[in-house]
Amino acid sequence: MSEVDLSGEKGWQPFDAPALVGSSLRFVSGDPEGDRFRVSYYRKPDSALVARIWFGPETEGPPEHAHGGSMAAVLDEVLGLAAWSAGYAIVVANLNINFRCLLPIMQVVQVDTEIVSVDGRKVLVRGKIWDGQEKVYTEADCLCIEIQAV
Known part of the structure; x- marks a missing residue:
């Protein structure tokens, strides 16, 4: 490859x-040279977490396009990680995804994140998978719950 x-x-x-x-982070980020996903994480100047992700041939659903489940897995990891990187030890309670258009495989896309609100133990994170210019493939709201110390 x-x-x-x-x-x-x-x-x-x-x-x-x-x-x-x-x-x-093994399911999505676990194999940096694999044929499923390849991921690099960054912080923007405003501290928001952003990821660059390559959807490989093993993510294929519809011919030559990423399976919706592969996009959901990416959003679960990246949005949850956005909360962790903002200082909240969380688990994802609800991930609401809106699929906007088919995502061609074998290309690099961007996932932007935003911590929308914090209310007690509830952390709402919003994100999108897009081409980094104008085309949005998916958008999601992720309700995270801060875990209690064990």
Whole structure:
């Protein structure tokens, strides 16, 4: 498989996601050279988490396009990680996804995140998978619940 460019934009700082949450990022981020996903995380100057993700041939659903479940898995990981990187130890309670259009495989896309609100233990994170310019493939709201210390 050829090299995939997951580099960030000027001003973005690389973010070491596994250092924050450990090996729990195996499903999406676990194989950086694989044929499913390849992921690089960054922080924008406003501290928002952003990811560059390549959807490989093993994510295919409709011919030459990513399966909806693969997009849901990416949003689950990235939006949950956005809450963790903002200082909230959470689990995802609800992930509401709106699929806007088919996402062609074998290309790099961007996932932007935003912490929308915090109310007690509830953390609402919003995000989208898009081409980084104008085309939005999916948008999601993620209700996270801060976990209690064990």
